[in-house]
Amino acid sequence: MIPVVYVAGAYTADTPEQVEENVRLAIEAGVKIRNAGGVPFIPHLSHYIMPFVGEELRCNSDYWLEWDLVMLAKCDMLYLMPSWVNSKGAQREFEASICMSNLTHTCLDMDYLIERIQEVINASAKTET
Secondary structure (H helix, E strand, C coil), X not given: CCCEEEEECCCCCCCHHHHHHHHHXXXXXXXXXXXXXXXXXXXXXXXXXXXXXXXXHHCCHHHHHHHHHHHHCCCCEEEECHHHHHCHHHHHHHHHHCCCCCCCEEECCHHHHHHHHHHHHHHHHHHHC
């Protein structure tokens, strides 16, 4: 089994440059997850969809949160980036995750997350042989 990891952290910010930085940091976390053998789901990548939707949807945080929660329900693990404490959306994702039985781990630390990903992959490989 290859675990799918939801990356939660701040997206919105005061300036477009700060938003881009938040997206970059989420992508960096996703790359680390992928390098560890997991499959990252990075909701921050919706940033690149927003220019193609209408203003009404672009500014509707409830719409994006609903989309994100659908994906969170399909993930195996949740990674809370350091910025999650400053993000209303990431806090709501965490609160929703408490009721989700699909998540095997919620991690605040990337090194710990990588260890859990590798444990899941190794345990899966043992059961397949």
